[in-house]
Amino acid sequence: MTRSPLDLEISRAWLVDLAVGHEGPGEIVVRGGVLEAVNWLEGAEARGIKPDGVVVAPGFIDLHTHLREPGNEDAETVATGLAAAAHGGFTTVCAMPNSEPALDEPGVLARIRAAALAAGSPVELLAYGAVTVGRAGEQLAALGELADAGVVGFSEDGAPIRSAPILRSALAYAGALGLPIVDHAEDASLTAGAEANDGFVATVLGLRGWPAAAEELAVARDLAVLVDVLRDVPGARLHLTHLSTASALDLIRRAKAAGLPVTCDVTPHHLALTDEWVAGARRWAWEASGDPWADGALVTGPYATALRVNPPLRAPADAAACLAALVDGTADAVATDHAPHSEVDKAVEFGLAANGISGLETALGVLLAAVDAGRLPLLRAIEALTTGPAAVIGGRLRRASAGLVEGAPADLVVFDRSESWTVTPDCLSSRGKNTPLLGMELRGRVLLTVAGGRLAYEAAEG
Amino acid sequence: MSLVVDPAEAAAVAVSSVGAAPESEAVAWRHRHLLDVDRLSGAELELVMRTTDAMREVLARPIAKVPTLRGRQVTILFYEASTRTRVSFEVAAKNLSADVVNIAAASSSVSKGESLVDTVRTVEALGAQLLVMRHSVSGAPYLAAEVFGGSVLNGGDGWHAHPTQALLDLYTIRERLGGESQAARSRAGATTEGLLAGRKIVILGDLLHSRVARSNIWTLTASGADLWLCGPPTLLRGFEAWASRSSVAGRRFQVTTSVDEALRDADVVMALRIQRERMAEGLLPSLREYAARYGLTRERLALARPGALVMHPGPMNEGVEIAPDVAAGVQSVITDQVTNGVAVRMAVLYLLAGTQVPA
Numbered sequence: 001m002t003r004s005p006l007d008l009e010i011s012r013a014w015l016v017d018l019a020v021g022h023e024g025p026g027e028i029v030v031r032g033g034v035l036e037a038v039n040w041l042e043g044a045e046a047r048g049i050k051p052d053g054v055v056v057a058p059g060f061i062d063l064h065t066h067l068r069e070p071g072n073e074d075a076e077t078v079a080t081g082l083a084a085a086a087h088g089g090f091t092t093v094c095a096m097p098n099s100e101p102a103l104d105e106p107g108v109l110a111r112i113r114a115a116a117l118a119a120g121s122p123v124e125l126l127a128y129g130a131v132t133v134g135r136a137g138e139q140l141a142a143l144g145e146l147a148d149a150g151v152v153g154f155s156e157d158g159a160p161i162r163s164a165p166i167l168r169s170a171l172a173y174a175g176a177l178g179l180p181i182v183d184h185a186e187d188a189s190l191t192a193g194a195e196a197n198d199g200f201v202a203t204v205l206g207l208r209g210w211p212a213a214a215e216e217l218a219v220a221r222d223l224a225v226l227v228d229v230l231r232d233v234p235g236a237r238l239h240l241t242h243l244s245t246a247s248a249l250d251l252i253r254r255a256k257a258a259g260l261p262v263t264c265d266v267t268p269h270h271l272a273l274t275d276e277w278v279a280g281a282r283r284w285a286w287e288a289s290g291d292p293w294a295d296g297a298l299v300t301g302p303y304a305t306a307l308r309v310n311p312p313l314r315a316p317a318d319a320a321a322c323l324a325a326l327v328d329g330t331a332d333a334v335a336t337d338h339a340p341h342s343e344v345d346k347a348v349e350f351g352l353a354a355n356g357i358s359g360l361e362t363a364l365g366v367l368l369a370a371v372d373a374g375r376l377p378l379l380r381a382i383e384a385l386t387t388g389p390a391a392v393i394g395g396r397l398r399r400a401s402a403g404l405v406e407g408a409p410a411d412l413v414v415f416d417r418s419e420s421w422t423v424t425p426d427c428l429s430s431r432g433k434n435t436p437l438l439g440m441e442l443r444g445r446v447l448l449t450v451a452g453g454r455l456a457y458e459a460a461e462g
Numbered sequence: 463m464s465l466v467v468d469p470a471e472a473a474a475v476a477v478s479s480v481g482a483a484p485e486s487e488a489v490a491w492r493h494r495h496l497l498d499v500d501r502l503s504g505a506e507l508e509l510v511m512r513t514t515d516a517m518r519e520v521l522a523r524p525i526a527k528v529p530t531l532r533g534r535q536v537t538i539l540f541y542e543a544s545t546r547t548r549v550s551f552e553v554a555a556k557n558l559s560a561d562v563v564n565i566a567a568a569s570s571s572v573s574k575g576e577s578l579v580d581t582v583r584t585v586e587a588l589g590a591q592l593l594v595m596r597h598s599v600s601g602a603p604y605l606a607a608e609v610f611g612g613s614v615l616n617g618g619d620g621w622h623a624h625p626t627q628a629l630l631d632l633y634t635i636r637e638r639l640g641g642e643s644q645a646a647r648s649r650a651g652a653t654t655e656g657l658l659a660g661r662k663i664v665i666l667g668d669l670l671h672s673r674v675a676r677s678n679i680w681t682l683t684a685s686g687a688d689l690w691l692c693g694p695p696t697l698l699r700g701f702e703a704w705a706s707r708s709s710v711a712g713r714r715f716q717v718t719t720s721v722d723e724a725l726r727d728a729d730v731v732m733a734l735r736i737q738r739e740r741m742a743e744g745l746l747p748s749l750r751e752y753a754a755r756y757g758l759t760r761e762r763l764a765l766a767r768p769g770a771l772v773m774h775p776g777p778m779n780e781g782v783e784i785a786p787d788v789a790a791g792v793q794s795v796i797t798d799q800v801t802n803g804v805a806v807r808m809a810v811l812y813l814l815a816g817t818q819v820p821a
Contacts, residue, residue: 206621
């Protein structure tokens with residue numbers, strides 16, 4: 001393998017390309033930043049090339065990233081967030097608009113684009129606009145102007161779209177603009193003061209419960225309003241982000257079966273981690289028993305604030321439902337909900353800690369743990385990071401498709417499934433070191449990320 | 463037998479001070495902090511009980527003071543209002559000759575927005591070696607323990623745990639039930655587990671918000687009691703799931719909304735405090751209705767075994783969760799709980815001090 005910024009040849013790797021729906025042995029050639037050749041190998045040439053070694057895939061797309069700029073640059077900046085993305089194999093990120101000020105008018109978008117340009121990262125920065133002015137839930141933001149400026153959709157993320165009438169207006173208005181509404185499904189009346197998933201672990205730890213019903217209610221509301229809007233605006237589209245419960249995913253499964261224009265994503269942490277971690281367990285969701293006190297699974301102390309996230313880490317059955325939804329296509333994409341926080345906001349009491357997990361750099365490793373465990377096909381994992389999210393944001397991508405396209409600027413990630421790496425604060429490019437995976441070993445090291453024909457990340461040798 | 467000053471010998475001395483114990487192998491106390499009781503073994507609970515026996519001896523002396531913690535600084539950091547527990551810790555520490563520093567959060571820099579981590583580092587820099595802490599957020603003592611160089615003793619955190627309350631409750635029950643029959647005591651080898659095996663203990667009231675109940679669940683089930691939780695359904699949320707999850711032997715308990723079912727043939731009834739906020743939160747119709755349906759009255763107590771113990775962690779709302787005549791009645795051991803609280807806290811401070819490298 002040779003690595004130079006714009007010229008690259010990778011031979012005898014496992015290629016995965018969902019745009020053509022194929023994976024297998026192959027080689028790629030990049031010349032002057034352009035993906036000149038994608039050669040699928042067969043017969044004797046392909047011998048010995050397996051999917052558990054070096055893998056080449058289209059660059060990943062994250063539908064849900066918090067970059068914290070402007071407003072909370074102690075937690076993350078556009079520059080560090082894009083560096084984290086590249087380290088994680090992402091070549092496109094969609095920033096959430098809950099900055100300070102909120103991205104509710106084109107000026108804020110221009111500001112983060114300028115920051116990206118100054119950072120010099122080739123990672124593509126896309127963004128959502130806020131649904132309402134200041135994310136206050138009352139008056140529609142400048143949706144049309146934001147659409148003209150290039151946002152990929154609208155969201156109040158961090159919070160749900162507060163009222164059904166605003167949601168109805170937003171779905172209609174955005175639908176006519178050809179853009180999705182991305183909702184954070186949470187009925188806040190059931191989650192006031194909530195600290196951890198409402199269930200066995202929260203009961204034992206004395207934490208205020210965050211019921212699954214709060215998510216299910218919000219999804220049910222959103223779907224009902226979507227149906228209402230579709231009568232007048234056939235282009236209305238709803239995307240539900242970071243769904244975390246079996247019941248909410250069942251609603252989506254049924255809505256899709258009924259033909260509604262709804263999509264959703266799940267996060268790596270909701271499908272691979274559980275509320276057992278809050279008690280001090282550190283095992284994957286598919287290894288969980290549901291009673292970590294009974295089987296010696298408590299390997300560390302409880303209440304680690306790196307585990308505080310909204311929605312909360314759920315019970316093993318819900319995590320299994322997230323994984324099942326990903327496998328069966330109910331979930332269209334995996335999104336990281338990369339939510340970096342500074343030490344100041346996390347080194348506090350569990351109940352006072354900021355919600356969020358820094359996730360861009362560990363997403364691939366967590367998904368590969370599910371792949372290694374035989375719970376998730378590799379092809380599906382890559383699909384959920386490439387063509388899946390591309391379909392949600394439609395035509396706003398810089399690249400023509402989320403595949404390995406000959407003749408186009410190279411946009412790809414190379415990772416080695418046979419290599420492991422340990423998650424340490426120093427190895428994370430993000431300013432947010434708030435991941436519960438610190439100290440854990442993940443399989444699948446990213447060797448190289450190429451975005452828009454330029455080198456975005458290259459692993460140090462050895 | 464008097465207490466020896468050197469904390470390094472603490473465990474062995476405490477056990478041998480109860481000379482009658484047939485199986486007196488010394489269990490070493492190995493926990494630097496006491497944050498919860500969920501991982502204490504039966505043998506460790508027994509060690510605390512026996513150490514408490516030794517402290518009771520100290521308290522019976524004309525001058526109830528030993529020099530065990532002389533020169534050690536115990537800092538009592540309370541982020542929640544409390545009289546009983548704070549004073550109990552203070553008396554316990556002073557009985558062991560510790561230097562005691564009291565910090566009430568309202569009068570400290572906490573009200574100026576100082577973080578818990580900074581406060582703990584500050585009290586350590588001021589010489590604290592044992593930190594007794596109460597906090598309204600569940601799990602806060604774990605954060606303190608991460609940064610504190612000495613030992614943290616959880617004096618109650620949120621809804622989560624109140625370890626010394628559970629230990630003093632266990633001690634009180636053990637003492638009273640054991641006192642009923644010396645024969646039973648010796649048959650059972652004088653262990654707490656033997657004394658409590660098959661005894662029906664009822665915790666009645668607001669389980670949802672109770673750190674006392676959560677800690678008692680661990681210690682009482684570990685001691686072999688037949689534990690019942692009873693209260694209105696809104697205040698039992700989640701406990702049925704916990705009970706059904708507890709397939710492990712020594713961790714089983716029952717949950718019911720029926721007071722009659724809970725109290726029938728009970729050996730111990732522990733009533734919990736009802737806070738007025740529960741009405742505003744929509745969890746209860748009224749205090750009057752609570753008192754009528756769940757209050758521990760003489761009539762209800764008659765369902766229990768004759769001489770059943772009546773307990774309450776305090777402070778009480780007499781006439782709400784417990785009738786005044788029951789609280790003050792012959793079956794009440796509520797003041798014993800308070801007295802034993804000092805001995806238990808002396809024992810725990812003593813055991814924790816023994817895990818520290820002597821200065």
